[in-house]
Amino acid sequence: MDSATLKLEIKTLIIEELDLRDTPPYEIVDDDPLFGEGLGLDSLDALQLAMALEERFGVEIPEGDEARRIFSSVTAIATHIAAESAA
Numbered sequence: 001m002d003s004a005t006l007k008l009e010i011k012t013l014i015i016e017e018l019d020l021r022d023t024p025p026y027e028i029v030d031d032d033p034l035f036g037e038g039l040g041l042d043s044l045d046a047l048q049l050a051m052a053l054e055e056r057f058g059v060e061i062p063e064g065d066e067a068r069r070i071f072s073s074v075t076a077i078a079t080h081i082a083a084e085s086a087a
Contacts, residue, residue: 059084
């Protein structure tokens with residue numbers, strides 16, 4: 001799967017899982033933060049998103065600082081999924 005397709009799939013998953021139906025995928029900028037000033041997600045959203053990513057893509061999302069790095073943006077999530085899938 002190419003990078004653009006993967007990022008679109010991640011954005012769609014975020015919208016579906018976190019009930020952001022009023023947010024179209026194109027409004028989620030690849031490198032913008034997902035937490036805080038970005039989409040404004042919180043720790044419960046992170047847990048729900050981690051479970052959805054693990055189920056959909058068959059990857060493991062670690063806890064702690066590494067999870068914060070992975071969830072920093074859509075690009076970071078896509079990079080993690082691509083690396084896990086290649087391993």
